[in-house]
Amino acid sequence: MRIGFDGKRVVQNFTGLGNYSRYVPGLLACVNPENEYWVYCPKKASDNIASELEKQLSIAFRYPAKKTIRSLWRSFGMISDLKKDQIDIFHGLSNEIPFGITKHGIPTVVTIHDLIFLRYPEYFPFIDRNIYAFKFRYACTHANKIIAVSEQTKRDIIHFFNIPAARIEVIYQDCDPVFRQKATEQQKEKVSVKYNLPKKFLLNVGTIESRKNVLLICQALKNVDSSVHLVVIGKETAYTSQVKSYLQNVGLMDRVLFLTGVPLVDLPAIYQQAELFIYPSKFEGFGIPVVEALHSGIPVIAAKGSCLEEAGGPHSIYIDPNSAEQLSDAVNQLLHDSEKSTQMIKQGLAYVERFDAEKIAKQLMAVYEDVVKAS
Numbered sequence: 001m002r003i004g005f006d007g008k009r010v011v012q013n014f015t016g017l018g019n020y021s022r023y024v025p026g027l028l029a030c031v032n033p034e035n036e037y038w039v040y041c042p043k044k045a046s047d048n049i050a051s052e053l054e055k056q057l058s059i060a061f062r063y064p065a066k067k068t069i070r071s072l073w074r075s076f077g078m079i080s081d082l083k084k085d086q087i088d089i090f091h092g093l094s095n096e097i098p099f100g101i102t103k104h105g106i107p108t109v110v111t112i113h114d115l116i117f118l119r120y121p122e123y124f125p126f127i128d129r130n131i132y133a134f135k136f137r138y139a140c141t142h143a144n145k146i147i148a149v150s151e152q153t154k155r156d157i158i159h160f161f162n163i164p165a166a167r168i169e170v171i172y173q174d175c176d177p178v179f180r181q182k183a184t185e186q187q188k189e190k191v192s193v194k195y196n197l198p199k200k201f202l203l204n205v206g207t208i209e210s211r212k213n214v215l216l217i218c219q220a221l222k223n224v225d226s227s228v229h230l231v232v233i234g235k236e237t238a239y240t241s242q243v244k245s246y247l248q249n250v251g252l253m254d255r256v257l258f259l260t261g262v263p264l265v266d267l268p269a270i271y272q273q274a275e276l277f278i279y280p281s282k283f284e285g286f287g288i289p290v291v292e293a294l295h296s297g298i299p300v301i302a303a304k305g306s307c308l309e310e311a312g313g314p315h316s317i318y319i320d321p322n323s324a325e326q327l328s329d330a331v332n333q334l335l336h337d338s339e340k341s342t343q344m345i346k347q348g349l350a351y352v353e354r355f356d357a358e359k360i361a362k363q364l365m366a367v368y369e370d371v372v373k374a375s
Helices: 008-012 016-031 049-057 070-084 126-142 151-161 185-195 214-221 238-250 264-271 288-295 308-312 324-336 338-355 357-374
Strands: 002-006 036-040 059-062 089-092 108-112 145-148 168-170 201-205 229-233 256-259 276-279 300-303 317-319
Touching: 002 008, 002 016, 002 070, 008 016, 016 036, 016 059, 016 357, 036 070, 089 357, 108 126, 108 357, 126 151, 145 151, 145 357, 151 168, 185 264, 201 214, 201 264, 201 288, 214 229, 214 238, 214 324, 229 264, 238 256, 264 288, 276 288, 276 324, 288 300, 288 308, 288 338, 300 308, 300 324, 308 317, 317 324, 324 338, 338 357
Parallel strands: 002 036, 002 089, 036 059, 089 108, 108 145, 145 168, 201 229, 201 276, 229 256, 276 300, 300 317
Antiparallel strands: none
C-alpha cells in the first residue's frame, strides 16, 4: 500500500502537532515496512529531519515541483502529485485535508487533535478561529474516516460538527521512545549542571500560555515547603510576563526556573529527576507531556475537565484547574507520603503500556485498510 501524509508539520513544527506528524509515519515505517510512505511538504526543512527519516525509515518526501504559494499547494495543488505518485490513501495528520481530494477518488483519513478554539474561543484570534472552523469542518465532513486522539475530542467532533460517531475512530498516541529509556546517573548529572537544576523540584512542560495555566502552579507553590522549587520548560508567550510578575510580587521568583529551547535528548533526564509532574491545563486534546511523565516514573497531578484523565489514567491525581488550594494540597500529600508516590509511579508505568507502538500501528493500519476496501 502507498500511504501519503500531509507533511507541513513534519518539517515546520517541533511541538505537539509536529511530534504527532513525525510519530505516525515513523511508527508505521518501523512496524509495517512492507508499505510505501510518502510525506508531502510545502517547503523543505531547514534542518536534517527529512533526510534522517528518508535514510533511517525509507520514507519518501515530496515538495512542490514548481514555485507556488505553499498554502495553495497544500490545500489544492498537492492532489495532482498524489495522483501522479499513485497514492492509495492520504492521511491528513493535522486537522486538514486538501480541498476536493475526494472528487479525485483518493481515499482520505484525517486526524483531529482538538476543537479547543470552539470550546474556548477567547484563547484564539477571531480570524484564526474562523479559518480553523472552516478547514476542520470541511475535513470532518469529507474525509472517509476521522481519527480522534481522545474520547474527549471524539465527543467534541460529534457535538460541534454533528458527525456520526461511527465515522470516528479513537486512536491514542505514545510519546517519543526516548522517554522509555532510563537515564544514567551520569546523564542526570550532566543535564543538572547544564541547566542548573534545583535539588528538589516540581516540573511542568509545555508552551507557557494562558490555557496551560502555569500561574496556578505558582500560586500553589507559596503553600509548599521553600526547599521545593518549580522548573517550567516551554516556549514563552505574552502570558509569561504575567506569571513572572506574580512571582516577583509574592517573592517567589528565586524558586522558579524557566527553561526554553531544551532539546528532546535532554528532557528524559530532567523528567526523571523531578519529584512530580504538574499539568493543570484548562483543556487539552490529549496531553502527551502527561504520558512522558508517566514513562519517566514520576507521579502526575493534572486538571479535571478535558481528556487528561485519559492520558494520565485512574491512578494520577486530578484537581480543579481554578483551585490553587487543591493543587497545593495534592503536591504536599505526595511530597510527604512516599508510599503513595511510589504506588502511583508503579501504577502509572503499568497504565502507559496501553500506548504500545505495535498496538497503535495495528489500529492505524486497520483504519487505512477498511477505508481503501470501502472506496
